[in-house]
Amino acid sequence: MQEILTYNDENLCRSICKGNRYAFEVLIQRWEKPIFNLAYRYLLNREAAEDCTQEIFIKLFNKLQKFNYDSSFKTWLYRVATNTVIDYQRKQLRYREVSTDDFVMEGLRTDSEESVEDKMENINRINAVQSAIKKLPKIQKHVLILKEFSGMTFDEISESTGIPISTVKSRLYTALENLKKEISRQYQGGEI
Amino acid sequence: MKKAYKEKIIDYLYGEMTKTEKKEFEKEIKNSDVLEHKVEELKNLRFFFNEFKDFEAPDFYLDRAAIYNNISSQDSGFSLRRIPLLGKAAIVLVAFFLVLSVLRTTVVLNDDGFKISFGSSIADAGGEKAAGINNQMIIDEIKKYIDDKDNSQRMHVGKLVDELDKRNDVRRRMELQAIYKDIESLKINTQARFLGTEVTLNGIINYIYKQDNIKTVQNAGGI
Structure with a gap:
């Protein structure tokens, strides 16, 4: 049983397909944090992100038989995850708006030596960035989150989204430009 | 540009x-x-x-990690294979009665709280006759459990889960999870933040492996 902990993701998938339930638990344990974080970046609501993470893993299991081992498991997982998050968001919009957390204090790096004013300023800036990311067109948001917050390489993003690398880069550039404009607008023309 | x-x-x-x-x-x-x-x-x-840090995964993920540590430490140390057949039988018997006594005592001492049954009906766990228990009573009990302000009920079940993990008693743990899942199906899990976080991934496992004849509150009898 301990041996299974050393399996790579692809071997875990093979094991799950043969009916090994424990392998699936190991796979969840390995990926729950990055996937939860990905969901959070999209939804900006902890409860919704938890709910969506659950959906992602259920969908992952149901689709696992279709994984063909040509691509890496990571890029395939992120494809499933981002599609699920987008679907989740769409469903939520249909019924009710997912409220974003008032302010994501828990997601902010804090320096204990910062003054209260500095902290507040930082909070305002982070809020501005969060709100600007939310307004980005879907594909730009997608590429930005995968690159900046999930730490994927351009190759991985390209494989996961099915978009050529050069397009991924230009989408990312446009996303950054749009973010900058939106944040400047929020600061009434000031520099961030 | x-x-x-x-x-x-x-x-x-x-x-x-x-x-x-x-x-x-x-x-x-x-x-x-x-x-x-x-x-x-x-x-x-x-x-x-860079100001955004990664979020910590919810508690239930950490609990799961603890289970794996528990399993792996068992693998590296104690092994039933090293014990002769009679010894194994004795251990199994002692473990069986220990589990029974622990589960019974823990659950039944729950005066006005959630009565969980393992291997027997909810009615049995409370010492009541099956005929005296209806769905509404179960729902009321679950609501009490959810309104558990001082966390005593949660701690109670938490201890139970720990005990089952220690004993690697997968079947009974699955039954516990199934009860949680039933709570979800009653559409009241949103009120139960602690259940919402603790159960979610366990819920997945149950959802996926429901074909494994997992006993739920309904089919455990007594309702």
């Missing part, structure tokens, strides 16, 4: 250039105020992304 330059800026910002490419591009930046301004702007913007 031309597409080629957009890509170059991205490569530069994200460290995708070779040393030579980087040096050449830095020369270009020095010779162009527009380019320099653009790169600086985007660098400043990216600086803010």
Whole structure:
């Protein structure tokens, strides 16, 4: 049983397909944090992100038989995850708006030596960035989150989204430009 | 800005250039105020992304990690294979009665709280006759459990889960999870934040493996 902990993701998938339930638990344990974080970046609501993470893993299991081992498991997982998050968001919009957390204090790096004013300023800036990311067109948001917050390489993003690398880069550039404009607008023309 | 330059800026910002490419591009930046301004702007913007840290996964993920540690420590140390047949039988018997006594005592001492049944009906666990228990009573009990202000009920079940994990008693743990799942199906899990977090991934496992004849409250009898 301990041996299974050393399996790579692809071997875990093979094991799950043969009916090994424990392998699936190991796979969840390995990926729950990055996937939860990905969901959070999209939804900006902890409860919704938890709910969506659950959906992602259920969908992952149901689709696992279709994984063909040509691509890496990571890029395939992120494809499933981002599609699920987008679907989740769409469903939520249909019924009710997912409220974003008032302010994501828990997601902010804090320096204990910062003054209260500095902290507040930082909070305002982070809020501005969060709100600007939310307004980005879907594909730009997608590429930005995968690159900046999930730490994927351009190759991985390209494989996961099915978009050529050069397009991924230009989408990312446009996303950054749009973010900058939106944040400047929020600061009434000031520099961030 | 031309597409080629957009890509170059991205490569530069994200460290995708070779040393030579980087040096050449830095020369270009020095010779162009527009380019320099653009790169600086985007660098400043990216600086803010560093302010976001990764979120810690909810508690239930950590609990799961603890289970794995428990299993792996059992694997590396104690093994039933090293014990002769009679010894094994004795251990199994002792363990069986220990589990029974622990579960019975823990659950039945729950005066006005949630009566959980393992291997027997909910009615049995409470010492009541099956005929006296109806769905509404179960729902009321679950509501009491959810309104558990001082966390005593939660701690209670938490201890139970720990005990089952220690004993690697997968079947009874699954039954416990199934009860949680039933709570979800009663559409009241949103009120139960602690259940919402603790159960979610366990819920997945149950959802997926429901074909494994997992006993739920309904089919455990007594309702």
